[in-house]
Amino acid sequence: MTIARKWDYAKILGARLLSEANDLKRTPEIMAAELRLSVDFIRSALAGATGAAEVQALARRMAEVYPISLASIWLEPDDTVDGIKHMSAADARATARVIPRSLPDGRTVPYFEYWDTAMSRTAPFKPEVVRQLHVVDDSDADNPAVAFNKGHLMHQLTFYVGEVNFYWKVNGVPRCAEMNTGDSSYVVPFVPHSFTSRNPDKPGYIIAVTYAGPVRFALDDFCRVGPEAADALAGSNVDRNAAFLDLLDRHLAAESLSREELAERLTDRGLDRGRAEALTSGRQAATESEIVAMATCLCIRPKDLMASAGNDEGGVVVTRAADRVVRGYPSGNRPAYRLAELARTPYQPQLKAFELTVLADDATHSADMRHGLHEYIFNYGEAETTLHHENGRKFALGAGDSAYVRPMVGRRFTRRSATEEPSLLIVRVPGAMTEAAIEEFGGFDRSGRHRVTGESTRWY
Ligand SMILES: [Fe+2]
Incomplete structure (x- = not known):
């Protein structure tokens, strides 16, 4: 359907x-x-x-x-064809541009070659193939021949092909990981990072899938509020307790209510006064039933008081090919695809990246996939695959070809050769249609949901 x-x-x-x-x-x-x-x-x-x-x-x-x-x-x-945008490897190659970088050791060298890949103005991605032209002879994080960037506003999921070094800085301290084909990483906005090649005979490349999150979509408000105020609003977020107090203080400020007044309301609901004060000052952690009581006092949902601390490991996740969770899809005797789960982080719960291996030879034995996320696809293997739109339209995805698929468009893949298995990088993100937005939509009067995107009459 x-x-x-x-x-x-x-x-x-x-x-x-x-x-x-x-x-x-x-x-x-x-x-x-x-x-x-x-x-x-x-x-x-x-x-x-x-x-x-x-x-x-x-x-x-x-x-x-x-x-x-x-x-x-x-x-x-809309610049897609029925929700799909396709870009061939030849068109991608035609956008190649080399950007030199100045190294800490004083040299300026050709560092990266960038290729655009499938990109739609309706999608939150800016995915690129980045070839590491600069080769190093060690994996020292302090190598003076490595040029770091300053980090950027976009989140970045990176997939590695070949022998590539990944560098990043945590609190100013450089780190390095030797990456190989099938490895992946996630890097949080504004963490400085870099990539080099370890093999002079066969330089590797990465597929850098950068994408915008809710902050990017709320940028106008952030700009007007200003960086100091936004920083104060977010709080320190250093651990779960600090994050809980920051969150509680935002709710209290919105209600123009003090922590003491909240403690009084909790006492009125039967909580011991000392315990109520310990909870609202963050000296003691609340139990599940106490969270419910606090939420009731503030007329919010218990989940509105579920706080998460900032990022472990400085916001960088490295997932090795050998450590990935691998499974068939759909589960059963004859899966159409093999899915290997790439770098994931609870901080970005809707970032879902996979290596997808196409096993199905024909559309009958293939399997539909449909979900509410924007999807980016890059064929990094040699074998060609066919991307089937649910409306019957087909797109050939050869080596180096890429595509974008809009949320809720049904699609399936088949392989062209009975012996070669195509290997695709798949990255899914919510864009502005986050779980919070869908939840808000889900609360609308059901008779009016269709009017969200199609008001055709005067409502008053
Ligand atoms: Fe980057």
Whole structure:
């Protein structure tokens, strides 16, 4: 069953503008007078009955006249084919550019060669093939021939092909791991890192899948609030207890309630006064039932008080090929794929990366996959595979080809050769459609859920 949406850009953007006009309590007649446009034009644009350019022009005009941001009403045109964007290895190779780096030892050398791979403006990824042109003769983390970057805002899942050294810094102290084909790593934003090759005869490469998380999508607010205030809001987060107090203080500040007043409310609910004060000051950790009591006092859910500390190991996870969890999919006697789980971290619970080996020879013995995450695919092996869209469209994925697949699009893979098993890197992330966003959507009145992306009438 196909449940992925058929995409009509003008209609969806028109519906979004209508929703905004409703919120502003503006009828087409009022808009016509205020925006100095004809009523007929506005009606047609809101209904998506004009071309896309006309609906975009109305969006720009609304952002000029009304106190609303263009970003909040804009919708990027879809650059995928039914939710899939494909890029061939030849097109990727054509984007190759070499970027030199200055080394701590004073030399400036060709360091990385970057290739773009499948990228959609509707997706949170900026995935690249990065070839390590710079070769080192040891795996010393302090090697003065290694140029670190300063880290970046994007999260990064890295997959390694060949003999590549991975370097990163924790609290200014450099570390190095010798990586090989099938190894993977995750690095948290702003951890400085670098990569070099260990084999001068066969330099390795990485597939660096950088992606935006919720902070990137809330960047406007973070910019306006400023770095000091955002830092204060997040707190120290050094351990679970500190993280709990930071979280509790955010809830208390939102309620304009003091820790003492919360302790009083807990005492009113039957808790011992001393215990209540110990909990709200963080001197003692709350039990499950006490968390429920605190949540009830604040009119929030117990899970809103579940705090997690910052990252262990400085926010870097290294997963060796030999240590991966490997399983068949679907489980049973004749799996269509073999899945090896790559670097994972509870800090990014919706980052799911795999090496996927295609075992199915034909579509009948293959298996559908559908999930709510954005998916990036790179064929790093030699064997070709076919990516089947649920609507029957097929995309060939040869060596070095890549693709992006939109959330909730059903897809399956088959191999082209009976003897060669294609090896794909798969990386899934939520983008802006996080579990929190889906949960909010799930709480809407069910009769109105379809209107979220398709307002077609005046609601008031
Ligand atoms: Fe990076």
